[in-house]
Amino acid sequence: MEYPFGGYIGQILRVDLSRKKHHVEPLPKDLARNYLGGLGFAARILFDELKPKIDPLGPENELIVATGPLTGTVWPTSGRFAVAAKSPLTGVWGEAHCGGFFGPMLKYAGYDALIIQGRSEKPVYLWVDDDSVEIKPAKDIWGHNTAETINMVREIHDDSQIEVLSIGKAGENLVKFACIINNYYDVAGRTGLGAVMGAKNLKAIAVRGTHGVKVSNEEEFLRLAAEAYDCVFKEERLDGLKYYGTSPPLIDMKRLVGDLPTKNHQTLIFKEAEKFGCKAVEKYFVKSRACFACPIRCKKIHKIPSGKEGLIMKASEYESTCAFGPNCGSDDYRAILEANTLCDLFGMDTMSAGTVVAWLMECYEKGIVTKKDCDGLEMNWGNSGAIVTLMEKIANREGIGNLLAEGVYRAAQKLGRGSMKYAMHVKKMEMDLNDGRGHRSMGLTQATSPRGSCHMRSLVVVDQGFAFKKVATERYGEDKLPEICDPYAEKHKALAVKDCEDVYAIRDSLTMCWYACGWPPAFWIDDFAAAAAATTGIKEFGDVKEMYLIAARICNLRRAFNLREGLGANGDTLPERILKEPIPDGPSKGQVVNLKVMLRDYYELRKWPNGKPRRKTLVDLGLEDVAEELERLGRI
């Protein structure tokens, strides 16, 4: 029988690797209605099915791959999917999001989501070919990098159009920040979900789908989608992304305003960053790439001079450029792209990898580690050769790489010698390449993100400057000016962070790309509501209030997941450096983050006294069962 809501397929594929079994479950209607898709599905399933305190690398952990109602439709930037599990890096809620083509293909094969549970005794890969599902041996693929894995799986099935999620050496070796790669370049990067696959002996998930996605109100959907394409094509706001990608324009801006983490966040000014700006890298441009149904095409391929032919590599995103560049004191663009490429091939998160190397460099600078401790590598700031070498050592857990593979928190814990002071993490996840001292709301965003330090869960851009006054006024009211646009003010920032966290929870459940609504904002929650209603036929989705209600449900559920693990307000903090060390130079000179006042406002807006949801807050969201479990465990 056809599923009653459009956009959804109406099926979940559950695979038990321990028992070598699989079965198809109907997508519960209340799951679609109350949690929308993607992130929302994952949050509800993991809260229901995981027991607290399980080992993230044990068979009890589950890996969820979930799409949303827009995935696989022609809606611009809707080719994404969510991956989630309990994180081996943080020990709490783990989620990552990915572009490419896998999400649409999963739906075309007939599934809204995959649930992978158990652990295979031997390396395997999952082969989903429409209705046919097989757990196949991966003995010959194990040990290969992610690109080889994708190629080998496609060769085995003699189909170059198969979509493959794969792990590399890092996932196999349980590097705590191993990631999952789709289609060579697209990455479900953070929280170590590649290690969850590795622990399950699951090398890859390959999918071929030949069906389609039906929307409910086709006429209205196509009208809205056409408007959305017009917006993306015509808006000069998106030109920077179209021409240069995510990194060069941001590098140019952040280096000038003093917001570019440098040398493990010792400062926010890196004079040589001009070498990664628009003018400098434009000459390397070869071509643009796009994810499914995306006219922005923000992904770029660069050709770097090297020998006769040159080296053709994926241009790094802003976070990766800064992680291996300024934050490691390096101005070597070629080395940045090499480290970035190695991370893709080995399957490692670039932000965590760069941050853990920056920590080692600061330990070296401070005399905490020696050249001998670092396998003979001189870990001076900017030693780009050492940065590249360490990528292989981490992935293979070789020498000093074995320590770094544990992530910066555990590495500092093991090393001791006062090195924890320089471990830049939140909730044990390495900091993203942003700093609340140069962009105040970022401090609150990083501190409250359920998956650990993360800019993506609630990135507020309106306080990156007064150029955003118009949109700040529309969203939050003129009375919030000028503070809400002031990069160095704490006032009203909790309001903007909470709002963005809610909107992005919807974005990640539909599922859409950050660049659809992030910055510059092509779409916001009213656009999402209209699209969701036309796609699914669920009229209530067309009401923005309903969207905010669903978002609050998802945000509270993630909070409940972490509280159940024992992490609440105690995890909502920032490294001491961000709270106490004033920026020494540049436009942000003298700035520190006064987190306490922003957190107070945030908890008040969320109705989380002391960081814990009130019972009533949960009940009002339809989460009475969640309230009861937290009460039973003494968490609220």
Next chain:
Amino acid sequence: MEVTIKIYGDLCKKAGTDTIRLPIDENDTIDALLIRLGKRHPVLLEAILDPTTGELKPYFNILLNGHQIQRMGGIHTKLKHKDELAIFPPVGGG
């Protein structure tokens, strides 16, 4: 006295250059400089200013020595010798 104007992102293509040096007089402000800039690079000025209000278009940004001009005196901020003005198309994020 002279100031340097750096043009970023795809605005360079419209301006045909990424760096412009212009002389200034004592007490000159940013708006006076922009008028002078418009005479030499009209396409650039069209790209960044709203034709009806004459104000900077939403999302476009002007920095003076790395500081947002709105945190100072806006377009009425006084300029001094060797100041560096940066003109940005829409950009933001992390």
